[in-house]
Amino acid sequence: MNLPLHPAKASVQAIAERAQDHVDATRLATSLVALAAFGGRDDGGVSRETLTDIDLAARRHLIAQARALGCQVGIDDCGNLFFRRAGQRDLPPVLTGSHADTQPVGGKYDGAYGVLAGLEVIAALNAAGIETLRPVEVVSWTNEEGSRFGPGAMGSSAFVDPSRLAGYREAADQGGVRFGDALDAALADSDDVTRVPMARPMAACVELHIEQGPMLEAAHVPLGVVTGIQAVRWFEVTCVGTMAHAGTTPMAVRRDAMAVAVAIAQELYSMASRDTGASTTPGAPELRLTLGRWAVAPNSVNTIPGRVTFTVDMRCLDDAVLDHAEAALRATCLRLASSPDAVTVSRFFHRTPTHFPESMLGPIERACARASAQAGRAQPIRLTSGAFHDAMYLADHCPTAMIFVPSKGGISHNAAEDTDSAELFLGVQALAYTVAELASREP
Amino acid sequence: MNLPLHPAKASVQAIAERAQDHVDATRLATSLVALAAFGGRDDGGVSRETLTDIDLAARRHLIAQARALGCQVGIDDCGNLFFRRAGQRDLPPVLTGSHADTQPVGGKYDGAYGVLAGLEVIAALNAAGIETLRPVEVVSWTNEEGSRFGPGAMGSSAFVDPSRLAGYREAADQGGVRFGDALDAALADSDDVTRVPMARPMAACVELHIEQGPMLEAAHVPLGVVTGIQAVRWFEVTCVGTMAHAGTTPMAVRRDAMAVAVAIAQELYSMASRDTGASTTPGAPELRLTLGRWAVAPNSVNTIPGRVTFTVDMRCLDDAVLDHAEAALRATCLRLASSPDAVTVSRFFHRTPTHFPESMLGPIERACARASAQAGRAQPIRLTSGAFHDAMYLADHCPTAMIFVPSKGGISHNAAEDTDSAELFLGVQALAYTVAELASREP
Known part of the structure; x- marks a missing residue:
């Protein structure tokens, strides 16, 4: 039984649906191809590191594109570009966007997709003749x-x-080159752009991004509602033994730093597989454990390692799981150390989890559901982000959330990064709905 | 009940004892200090890599020292220096010596001690007025x-x-620089030295060396009878996974090359400790296992390793133990590989064990026993060499064996390498006895 919506809600929903239905697949595809030409590579990747000449040219291209859509362009002291479509009232805007810089060798969509999706939302609002209550701003974050x-x-x-x-x-x-100097050059390059203040109030922020992981592809789902960003802790474990001759030193008298490091690593891997059951359920608070960087000294075939250092990257949406894992790491190191100072553990980075509010997830879920249903695709799933995003910081500033589209093979930071064009289109449809709804709500 | 020795044996033994008793501690110490000055370092170490200017100067010093002792000096096509003390008959000589080159940073005794011990034996034979039946030659091997x-x-x-x-x-x-060119320069530098043929017949070879391990020190024994040199096999194990983002990749879909490498390494360490009982008994056929050199790609904190390579150095006096260990290594790699080509094992070096003949060990044991007893020290023990030595190759050519003196802390290839001067003296006493006996025996 379908009850009629509250008139105001019905009106907001109608606006959102109209915005969604005016997203244009061809215009989006053209826009993606045009930006990818800045730093485009023969292998299909993009090399456009932040504030390089290529990046500055891409910024000018984005400014021109935004102006052609009727946007006011602003830049702040950190070089972040804001493309503003006015609302009926001068309320804090709804923000969307991402970043246009890439890894040394990156793909066409990591970041760029979110920025161009924002501009396509503005094009769709224009095409639909929608005047939102609040301004809509598209941001391209620096670095x-x-x-x-x-x-x-x-x-x-x-x-x-x-x-x-x-x-x-x-x-x-x-x-x-100092970042400050590169930034000043970029600001000078944009001297025709209005300087806008940092930390301005924002009504909400939605970031659309490629997943950079395999979950959506594995689930055959084109759109993901991102509920949060995992907490992370980085550790360095240093095992100190005694460098000695591989041939002359009996096993019983060895202090082999690698034997200790391997024993610790094996316990960590066992803990990760035991505690999490290596769940494939999207959104489950799985512990992810990576021992990624190793240094062995003297690193010689016939010398017993005297010093082994390795890093531990632990992530989980549930910080309590990381509390437990950190305690287990420290206990394992203490237990397996041959002497109190033979193994040291230092935590050199950590970030608590980001939980996006339900007030944001609801509209996003509705938006994703409608776009997916219209396309005859599976309904959206909720998942968490394993990677950091600009939205992680925006969540400290205003209600924030993210939408993911699939990454083929989960590949990113690689020229082989790719997403199906139909899924890129659905992502922008969902974004248009979400932004239009958020910008049309009464305060 | 002491039975009188056979007259000939008694005579040989008397000669051997007289040679041993004419070794001079002061002359030996002076000789060691003089050679250590060539490449001597402030930290007490020696930097005298083969065929460098420093090494050529040291060679000239040795030649002068040998000539002062009345030796004929010869050099072969590989730059090996031979210092010959004539015998009563022109039979194949008894050879002793070692090498005078060092690691980039080495100690005063690794190699140099064996060469100078040989020259001290000649000095002792001179001082004792002994004319041996066979010639005695002291060799300083190149590189x-x-x-x-x-x-x-x-x-x-x-x-x-x-x-x-x-x-x-x-x-x-x-x-x-090519070895051949450096060698030709060294040969040119020795144009006043007689060229002698390679592969000449030798009656026997005895090499005196520092242990470079901790066994003698741990046993409080000044002299070791070396029964052989361990077999060795070197492997490279390569684990191939998929490089991926540490945050976005669920545990269940990872192909983590380091997780596989750690699991293999842990099984190898377990095998080594299970199979050998980590015996401290000198001479027991213990399996020694070292995973010394590691390469991790891309070696980044937040990237799952896509490729891990590590080396396996296995040693044992018993080649059958290595057969078993190699089979276990290959089986472990097969079992833990996620796919047939995910783990590869390649053996890139091997050497079967060297067993020194009992005909050599007997005289050495008697020599060591007498020197130790006279000094009020513990009786010699038999042990195996974990490190390679020139004697390993000479064992393919003539009856060969080695004598070890202790290394403090088992340390070598290090400026901190050291041996007690009283133990250095006992080693030369034992060598003098052994060489004199071997050179006095009727063919």
């Missing part, structure tokens, strides 16, 4: 990737907390 | 260490099988 200047997500994190910017300005790339 | 030009033990292995030399000549150091 999300962090590959040229660390850390990543500089633009979004500085927007949320501008005190971060002074430190970021001192970061230097491998050629010795 | 035992193999650090500048690989492989090691070039001089001794080429002496035994001169067909090896042509290949060795093509080896180049990091500066691009």
